[in-house]
Amino acid sequence: MTFRWLMIPLLLSLIACSSNDKKPEEQTEKALYDNARDALEDQSYIVALERYKTLESLHPFGEYAEQAQLEMMFLHYEQSDMESVLAKSERFVRMYPLHPNADYAYYLRGLAAYEMGYGSFVVKYWQDGNANRDVTPLHDAFQYFSDLLIRYPDSPYTVDARARMIFIRERLATQHVEVARYYMKRHAFVAAANRCETVISQYPRTKANGDALALMVEAYQHLNMPEEAEKSLALLETNYPDHPQLGSGTFVATDLPQTDRRTWLEIVTLGFFK
Known part of the structure; x- marks a missing residue:
């Protein structure tokens, strides 16, 4: 009797091993999902993803299909896909x-x-x-x-999402200012002013607003539009009194280089193609 009871755990382990050795199409949907989930929890992400793909192909509309899709998204994210x-x-x-x-x-x-x-x-x-x-x-x-x-x-997830949205607005506003600076160096003053107007109108209260206003002052000065330049300067002085270009108490314009007459292709290829 004792021997028979001792054999039961061994038999159960053999049954478990035999079930794991089954081909995927011979396993139940739950077994396939559990195997994939086990690999996920073990952080064996490549193995887990393959198992989820097998589950998806064999049971695309099964009981675990929706949850498997969510967990596959996470695996793809972890693998930077x-x-x-x-x-x-x-x-x-x-x-x-x-x-x-x-x-x-x-x-x-x-x-x-x-x-x-x-x-x-x-x-x-x-x-x-x-x-x-x-x-x-x-x-x-x-x-x-x-x-x-x-x-x-x-x-x-809204807390993190909202923080990222704020960061994105700052990045996009800064991007417009960087483009405006590029236009200024190319002496494309209208394009520079338009970019800065976009920052002020579409990305208010971002850190880039001060630089955008300063660039607008310079752009309008070069365009011989004194009224627009004065309006931009007034906004800069009121809202950003500590801006670097107001450090001496008066507006200090930046030194622009001579117009770069190279084409876009010449610039990005460092002059190899003209």
Whole structure:
């Protein structure tokens, strides 16, 4: 009798091993999900992702399909595959808009676009800093985070989303100022003034507003538009009295270089192509 009882744990372990050795198509949906989840919790992300993909292919509309999709988004994010995160999150919010964890998909969609915005350059090293940086993903991220806040104001992810939106606004405003500086150096004063107007109108109360106003003063001075220059200067003195270009008590313009007559292609190729 004692021997028979001792054999039971051994038999159970053999049964468990045999179930793990089954081919995926021979396992139940729950077993496939549990195996994928175990790998996820062990931080074996590559193994986990493959198991989730197997589950998805065999049971695309099964009991665990929705939860598996959310966990796959996380795995793609951990592996820095932001395009897959975007694709899966957009598909999820479209197919399961009422899912109790849909806010997580909205949040990850914003995070993916946010990461893409800071990893994407049209030209990696630009003569004037980041003037030619592609900020389209940042615009997308701002909109995605905004969607999250509107749809799920009580979501635990809104605090981080709101902080990132503030940071994005600052970055986009600064980007416009960087482009305006580039235009100033090219003596494209109308384009520079227009960029700065965009900062003031679309990104009010950002840190870049002071620099935008200072550039507007200079641009309008070069355009021989004294009234507009005075208006911009008055705003600068009222709102940013400590701006560096007001340090001496009067406005100090920057020294502009001679017009750079090189083409865009010459600049980005360092003169190899003309």
